[in-house]
Amino acid sequence: MKFIDELEKYSELDYEAYFRKITDDDIINVLNKPSINRLDYLTLLSPLAENHLEAIAKRANQDTIRNFGRVMQLFTPMYIANYCINQCVYCGFNHENKLKRVKLSMEEIKAEGKLIAETGLKHVLILTGESQEHSSPDYILQAVENLKGFFTSISIEIYSLEEAEYKHAVEAGVDGMTMFQEVYDADIYKELHLAGPKSNYAFRLDAPERACRSGMRTVNIGALLGLNDWRKEAFLTGVHADYLQRKYSDVEIAVSTPRMRPSVGGFPPRVLVKDINIVQYITAYRIFMPRSGITLSSRESAKLRNHLAHLGVTKMSAGVTTAVGGHSKGEEVSQFDISDSRSVREMSAMLYGEGYQPIYKDWQALV
Numbered sequence: 001m002k003f004i005d006e007l008e009k010y011s012e013l014d015y016e017a018y019f020r021k022i023t024d025d026d027i028i029n030v031l032n033k034p035s036i037n038r039l040d041y042l043t044l045l046s047p048l049a050e051n052h053l054e055a056i057a058k059r060a061n062q063d064t065i066r067n068f069g070r071v072m073q074l075f076t077p078m079y080i081a082n083y084c085i086n087q088c089v090y091c092g093f094n095h096e097n098k099l100k101r102v103k104l105s106m107e108e109i110k111a112e113g114k115l116i117a118e119t120g121l122k123h124v125l126i127l128t129g130e131s132q133e134h135s136s137p138d139y140i141l142q143a144v145e146n147l148k149g150f151f152t153s154i155s156i157e158i159y160s161l162e163e164a165e166y167k168h169a170v171e172a173g174v175d176g177m178t179m180f181q182e183v184y185d186a187d188i189y190k191e192l193h194l195a196g197p198k199s200n201y202a203f204r205l206d207a208p209e210r211a212c213r214s215g216m217r218t219v220n221i222g223a224l225l226g227l228n229d230w231r232k233e234a235f236l237t238g239v240h241a242d243y244l245q246r247k248y249s250d251v252e253i254a255v256s257t258p259r260m261r262p263s264v265g266g267f268p269p270r271v272l273v274k275d276i277n278i279v280q281y282i283t284a285y286r287i288f289m290p291r292s293g294i295t296l297s298s299r300e301s302a303k304l305r306n307h308l309a310h311l312g313v314t315k316m317s318a319g320v321t322t323a324v325g326g327h328s329k330g331e332e333v334s335q336f337d338i339s340d341s342r343s344v345r346e347m348s349a350m351l352y353g354e355g356y357q358p359i360y361k362d363w364q365a366l367v
């Protein structure tokens with residue numbers, strides 16, 4: 001069975017009808033349970049649950065401290081190419097957008113890695129657009145080879161690979177993969193992904209599972225908030241994480257909660273997602289999946305990230321640029337605008353100030 005079959009179980013779910021039946025007592029009952037199921041999670045995502053946000057946040061804070069302590073893993077993304085053959089309408093790197101396409105040489109990748117490593121970070125996330133011609137798996141694995149001297153954990157956020165290709169990546173030293181489904185609603189997915197390999201919804205949906213089977217240590221999933229009703233997308237992201245975690249108990253399953261940001265192309269969010277919605281999503285997810293990682297990127301403001309450091313988030317980016325070679329060559333064309341531009345040092349200072357320990361390294365492969 002694949003996740004697409006599991007997802008099918010929820011295709012007829014009438015979210016509005018479910019939400020209409022929820023009472024205050026239902027929410028209080030869910031919060032009093034030691035562990036909650038998928039529909040309980042949906043109860044905490046309901047519009048009515050917004051009135052109980054303080055109690056939800058309190059429980060999320062307790063669950064996070066119980067399972068993780070007061071620590072925050074820091075990492076930074078590293079864009080090494082922006083060639084892309086896809087037409088995701090919401091993305092600055094969309095093939096149709098006229099922008100300077102670049103790809104770093106191995107020397108440039110080492111220079112970029114060196115500068116990031118000088119900030120103290122030991123975890124890096126490599127990103128490319130989707131172009132097998134310009135950013136082939138071999139090119140990406142060469143980049144990994146050149147970065148191993150600087151980092152103890154290297155993750156990839158690239159196009160969907162076959163299982164054997166994920167295995168090669170693991171053998172080459174990659175220990176984490178991030179793959180956002182962007183939107184779980186298959187009809188909306190089709191509307192927004194006009195051309196290119198990424199328009200294959202099912203192949204992308206199955207990618208995190210292929211990565212789990214390949215021996216990847218961490219697999220990070222998510223929906224891009226702003227493309228559909230956030231409550232439905234948050235619910236299905238949680239169902240996906242729960243499915244993967246139950247099936248692959250040796251893999252660390254985590255979620256990200258990326259919200260749309262302005263980008264080249266200017267595609268506006270289809271749905272407004274407010275700060276309070278992000279808080280509700282993260283705190284409800286924490287209670288549903290108390291041991292799961294939650295990543296909050298610099299798409300969000302410093303104020304919101306400071307607040308959410310207490311409420312479930314376990315990993316944050318720092319010293320971020322979304323431009324290819326942005327650390328060593330300065331900003332050129334970025335994938336999207338970031339909101340929180342704090343350096344690694346500034347993020348660390350904030351975390352210490354909030355009573356948290358910033359973690360630069362929590363993993364190193366034996367070989």
Ligand code: SF4
Nearest residue numbers: 084086088091093094
């Ligand atoms: S989201 Fe990824 S695949 Fe889609 S256009 Fe942007 S870089 Fe390309």
